[in-house]
Amino acid sequence: MLWIKALHIIFVTSWFAGLFYLPRLFVNHAMESNEATLARLALMEHKLYRFMTPLAVLALAFGLWLWLFYHISGGWLHAKLGLVAGLIAYHFYCGKIMRDFKAGKNARSHVWYRWFNEAPVLILFAVVVLVVVKPF
Numbered sequence: 001m002l003w004i005k006a007l008h009i010i011f012v013t014s015w016f017a018g019l020f021y022l023p024r025l026f027v028n029h030a031m032e033s034n035e036a037t038l039a040r041l042a043l044m045e046h047k048l049y050r051f052m053t054p055l056a057v058l059a060l061a062f063g064l065w066l067w068l069f070y071h072i073s074g075g076w077l078h079a080k081l082g083l084v085a086g087l088i089a090y091h092f093y094c095g096k097i098m099r100d101f102k103a104g105k106n107a108r109s110h111v112w113y114r115w116f117n118e119a120p121v122l123i124l125f126a127v128v129v130l131v132v133v134k135p136f
């Protein structure tokens with residue numbers, strides 16, 4: 001089980017690298033007007049999203065493996081799964097934002113994206129406290 005938990009934590013961490021960096025690119029993208037830079041940011045976002053999506057799938061797969069094969073459960077895990085559902089929605093919403101930028105349809109300011117960038121930090125804080133401290 002410890003190998004599965006280690007792989008779970010490794011892919012969760014890798015997924016979060018993308019969840020932290022992609023919205024940062026959106027902040028820069030929303031402030032940019034130079035055509036060449038806009039195209040480069042769109043390419044970076046596309047490559048990052050394509051890279052972080054399989055990492056998300058592996059993080060979730062090893063989490064499900066821990067839950068379903070080792071019968072680890074509790075109120076903390078149900079609360080955690082609620083937050084994880086929010087994280088998955090955030091991931092797919094980043095995909096929509098990326099496509100909107102590519103199509104020149106972005107309507108949000110860089111300030112909005114700075115606040116948007118904070119959401120994964122709050123979710124990570126809550127999930128790690130739930131899974132390590134198991135308060136309920």
Ligand code: HEM
Pocket residue numbers: 005008009012059060061062063064065066067072073077081084087123124127128131132
């Ligand atoms: C389908 C989604 C997920 C499921 C079913 C799941 C399930 C689990 C389970 C059953 C454990 C073992 C807990 C224990 O041994 O006490 C675990 C460990 C862990 N999970 Fe997840 N997890 C999921 C997603 C995530 C996500 C998205 C994060 C990060 C935000 C995360 C962070 C962690 C951490 C840090 C540990 C190690 C805790 C420890 O060693 O005490 N998990 N997960």
